[in-house]
Amino acid sequence: MSHQPDPRHDIDGDVYVTPRYLAASTGIGDPALAPLLDLGWDLQHDDLGNAYVNSPDRRVRLGYLPEGEDDGLWRINAYRDPFGPPTWGACFNDRTPTEVVRAFTTALATAYEQGPDVYLARPVSGMDEHDPFLAVVPLLQQGWEIDRPRWGVFAVHAPDGLAGMEFTTGELDPEAELTTRDARWQLWAGKSINRPAWYATASTDTPVALLTAVTQCVSDPAPLPRWRQDTYSYIKGMAQLTPILPPSPPAPTPLDVQRAVTSRRPAALPAASVPRWSTTSRPALPGPRR
Template sequence: MDHLNDPDIDGDVYVSPRYLAGTTGIGDPALAPLLGLGWDLRHDDLGNVYTNSPNRRVRLGYLPEGEDDGLWRINAYRDPFGPPAWGVCFNKATPTEFVTAFTTALATAYEARDAYLARPFPGIAERDPIRIVDPLLQQGWTLDRPYLGVYLVDAPDRHAGLEYTGGNLDPEGELTTRDARWQLWAGRSIDKPAWYATASTYTPVALLAAVTRCVADPAPLPRWREDTFSYVAGMAQLTPVRAPLPPAPSPLDVRRAAARRPAALPPASVPRWSTSTRPALPRPRR
């Protein structure tokens, strides 16, 4: 994994599977893809953050002081003065990397004219809802139908799932409650999730598929062990982050080192390299 060689890993443990990680508590990475396109940024007196697209048809709120646990709320509009065409919510414990995957895909779709308003459409490759679940199925998640009109894709350990609800849904309820077309969650059950995300009926497939690809990635996520909100305690596997070992000297390196020693000195023994010898861990950064 590439991040094993990253000297700036922000954490002292890796959390696996990654969907059992929690938020990093930092919103900047998820805001960056949109701010990079020139979206404006505003704050209120409570510390909430708002950003709008230049055409005023996509709005994002980062709401640590909101009325509920919906930390991230993103809505898109066909008419700036009309109701939302779609809405997505990530609650306060959702891993930041999953939100960043969404906003990165949103930035790409925004630059591609009206792709951020492309409705799901079965049978059209780029807009077929099956693309949303494919990354999970490819990693061993299983498809179930627990209730009539409801489809559930379960993680192998049953500690995460993606639920799709068919039939007619209340458009306003999709935007303000968990009764949305799509719900992604992790924890002990969908009723008591450690974190969850919801998406309404017409959320573009490309945006949601970006999230499920990130969720399905087998690579663990770095977190701080002492910040227990950053992983699901008792369920997640924590592995200490350790710096990589220096490369062992080659036979040529040994011969060159021996050739540089003064002739009057007795030859030194070749140093032994142990896989248990590692550099000291850096102190946690804050």
């Protein structure tokens, strides 16, 4: 099955960005909020324009924070005890492709419908679908390469070196995982992890299914549509921008063919200009005299 977008459909953009992990944010949060709102989750706003979404049982909370204290635009936390500390947390900064965030919230919506045993499932090495390294498999299947950038860190990076995912081993500070980039998982795109175009983090106990949804989205070879004038300068220097072709004209119908044939026929002359025979004759004109 081809992954190429179909230009005949309505597309919000005039260029395709390849690779997709350099596409950056669309600047619109609605697509990523939709999977949760479709389940009836509660949506609230503050006076600054930030949005807060809560699950019906108050065990999962999402903040969309364009006016937050840092560049963490999306913050999602889950709780075993609604009044206790978060069990896991994920963060996407303000330049993360909106499709990546939507992949996470879509997987979260699916997990939530299956119950707390799924959306609070703790990763456990060697335990089939809960093995944390399953999240890396979609990247490896698309040619990403294993790396050991420094002690205590397992990583994979894209073939062009412009994106990577790191897994930090050992003990980590639970609070720092939720508030800084010092988290168990970090996904980034750009020239380096120290100068990322965008980044996303996930804490130690983030369910594997949610992480895998993100890596599947990031590694998908299909490009993403964007408006050329809205692309960041770093994209133009690293990504390939391909113009989106205008929609193809629809195939002609039999009626269209009939109309075309009719329009090519010569026009009939007016009835008054067509000579006709008459049953009456005018009197003969007198001939010349001899």
